[in-house]
Amino acid sequence: MISILAASIFIAPLRATDPVTNDADDPAIWRNRRFPERSLVLGTNKVKKPDGAIYAFNLKGKTVQVVRNVDRPNNIDVLYDLSTPRGFMDLAVVSERKAGQIRIFGIDAETGKLSDVTGKTAVVGKGLEGVGEPMGIVAFRRGGRSFAVVAPKSGPADGYLEEYELLYNGLTNRVDAHFRQRYGAYSGKKEIEALA
Secondary structure: OOOOOOOOOOOOOOOOOOOOOOOEEEEEEEOOOOOHHHOEEEEEEOOOOOOOEEEEEOOOOOEEEEEEOOOOEEEEEEEEEEEEOOEEEEEEEEEEOOOOEEEEEEEOOOOOOEEEOEOOOEOOHHHOOOOOOEEEEEEEEEOOEEEEEEEEOOOOOEEEEEEEEEEEEOOOOEEEEEEEEEEEEOOOOOOOOOOO
């Protein structure tokens, strides 16, 4: 018989962010390509508005911006190089559960400041019965186009994930989400929140 002695090991963090007021969740990192030392760690305070918020931290973990009044933000991701008439724009893309939409924030390439550029971005279920609030989100580029995939709180057994193309609207200077397709199986047991 072999016995194994397990010891508790504490691993101290090298850095930690300032605290978030309620329920910190789901970090994403925006890399400032021109000034890497000015890159940001983004996260959510996932509670109802007015306290629901997007937090931006510098690389030392200090809060540099808080965007409040987001209605239960859940997951956040970063998208680089959305095409606009003025050039490319980096985005923070957030699932906003209680509003049933994606919230989209432009990231200023020089200052790192976030500004709300949310256009028409309602996503939940496209009228399908039993589809819940948006939870997980991932953003990506493919073939020069920009997309986001959303995982809801609940959904159908087939076609659980929703894919949207993100397009800059030159008339409104906002970013709209255009539904493209549904795919993916769902067990019905618990939402899929972590997407990559």
